Each structure stands twice: as C-alpha cells, then as structure tokens.
Amino acid sequence: xxxxxxxxxxxxxxxxxxxxxxxxxxxxxxxxxxxxxxxxxxxxxxxxxxxxxxxxxxxxxxxxxxxxxxxxxxxxxxxxxxxxxxxxxxxxxxxxxxxx
Numbered sequence: 434x435x436x437x438x439x440x441x442x443x444x445x446x447x448x449x450x451x452x453x454x455x456x457x458x459x460x461x462x463x464x465x466x467x468x469x470x471x472x473x474x475x476x477x478x479x480x481x482x483x484x485x486x487x488x489x490x491x492x493x494x495x496x497x498x499x500x501x502x503x504x505x506x507x508x509x510x511x512x513x514x515x516x517x518x519x520x521x522x523x524x525x526x527x528x529x530x531x532x533x
Contacts, residue, residue: 449513484508 434446434456447453454460459474468476487507490498492514505512 444510446511448511452513489514 488501491503
C-alpha cells in the first residue's frame with residue numbers, strides 16, 4: 434500500500450475513499466462489482482471491536498449535500514474530514530431547559 438500511495442505516513446494510506454481505493458488498486462474496472470459474491474474484491478469481517486458510528490453530510494458534493502448520508506467510525510484516525518466529526522462520541526449533558 435505504501436508503494437501504491439507513494440507515502441510512508443500510515444494515516445495517509447487509507448484516509449478517505451479515494452486514498453482507500455488507490456491503496457487497494459480499486460478503480461473504474463470494479464464499477465458494478467458485487468462485493469457479496471466470491472471474487473477478487475469482497476467485503477470481509479473484522480475481529481477488531483467497532484466504535485460508535487457517526488453520521489454527517491457528505492463532503493465535496495452539491496446534490497443532496499444537506500442530507501446525512503456519510504457514516505463513519507467515530508474516533509477512527511483513518512477517517513477523513515473535519516476533525517470535529519471524528520472525535521469519539523461523548524455523553525450529552527442534560528439541558529436545564531427541558532427534556533433532551
């Protein structure tokens with residue numbers, strides 16, 4: 434991956450969808466590929482515990498730009514985007530102005 438991405442900085446290898454695709458040599462040849470079917474490109478499972486999932490608006494688009502269609506693991510340093518979206522979730526304080 435480091436050779437394909439031309440970097441030795443670990444966080445830059447897969448941070449963001451474009452970098453992730455480049456690191457794994459995923460390109461337009463893979464458009465329409467069924468990731469649930471057996472083959473050279475597939476979705477796998479992890480034994481790594483998954484953190485809380487965050488959602489926000491998508492980055493760099495104009496159509497449906499206000500919709501929360503971007504999902505990511507909060508606190509994961511390999512997720513791209515504004516750092517305020519990447520911080521681990523913290524419990525919300527109760528408001529003195531009524532129920533939350």
